[in-house]
Amino acid sequence: MRVLLFALLALISLHFSPVMGQESAPSTPAQSVKPGINQKFLDPELDVNEWIKRFEVESREVFRGRQQIVKQLKLSPGNRIADVGAGTGLFLEPFSMAVGNKGWVYSLDIVPKFVERYEKMADILNLTNVTPVLCGQNDIRLAPGSIDVAFICDVYHHFEYPAASLASIRKALVPGGQLILIDFERIPGTSREWTLGHVRAGKEVFRKEVEEAGFEFVEEVKLPAFQENYFLRFMRK
Template sequence: MRVLCFTLLATVCLHFSPVMAQETATAPPQSVKPGINKSFLDPDLDVDQWIKRFEVESREVFRARDQIVKQLKLKPGDRIADVGTGTGLFVEPFSLAVGEKGWVFALDIVPKFVERVGKISDILDLKNVTPVLCGQDDVRLPPGSIDAAFICDVYHHFEYPSRSMASLHKAIVPGGQLILIDFERIPGKSREWTLGHVRAGKETFRKEVEDAGFEFVEEVKIPAFEENYFLRFKRK
């Protein structure tokens, strides 16, 4: 099992002016929904509990997983990032879709989820999967390292969406695709859980992705979806 955690190396200059220091200083990022990931960052997180919540027929994306993978239109040799892989629901089908010449980067901010994906990969002998412990505002992938990014029921958990999307934009090759699946949030129609948990609706999320340098391509209709939507974007 290989787990990647990319770090930045800082160059320390011994002689610089106060003006330079002021210019290079950056304000700390502001969370768009503080605490949204608190339960996932619990060091005592019970992975089995989340498997029971994520990998169950009552969850739309679990029920529709074959339709979703088909609509991604992955080709042998493609490199895809499963952003917020969670318990690794899509790791095996992605691995099979991209073939031995392709690659799957399974990203998550939760060490125990990353560890689980590594174990799954070993057990199933998925030689083209790399679990990645990413940051809350940085996917930690090298520039131009992926052809596609898959964000499924995860974007509303981005605390720093502009920074996370900027790092994804760098990681995806020009013309590469980004898939966004999330919950419809419509006051008066959506469940109370959705209204309280998901910070914004489809149009807001679409605009944020477009503002990050992606071109909207289409909304794909998934027959099994009642609460979710599937948007496809292209990296400019």
């Protein structure tokens, strides 16, 4: 099994593996910025099919606009991309196709059952350039300089320890690599009540946090499919 194989490789030769062993992650910081936001995802009885029905529907903007999103990433054959918080694996196949046989896709999540799904998807679709990774809540567990692109889609507001997570992402990215942040607009008086209660901060706050973590803001990309979401591009300094 692919997940077990990479776990063994990490233990045998951590220095050379693109996937860091769990023992390399720093201890969890004492203070979460949004305690309990990931509790339902950490339920050992989590039903993956329930989340597929929630995430992979036309009413969800990132699902409806997935082709627009992939196009705007401007991936090239040979690129290495980390889908940080890949959820049900919506972008696993299109990313695999975009980077080609010489590229690589790391599908990351803190949910073991989601990670198991990535492995099954890669096997069924015969995608040989995909590595499922069970990451930590404050560390994506990838080796330094192992990726060219970090993709964070509708997930950043679930980061309980954003400073630590961003530090690990920056470490994994090559200098000049891009970070894509897609999240919900949070505008009091305009956004839905669900968004106001669920998403801890608006675009300006999230942008500031990413910039303070060592990234340069490049642009905001406007997508036709987006009304509630935004797409920000950053570059690793």
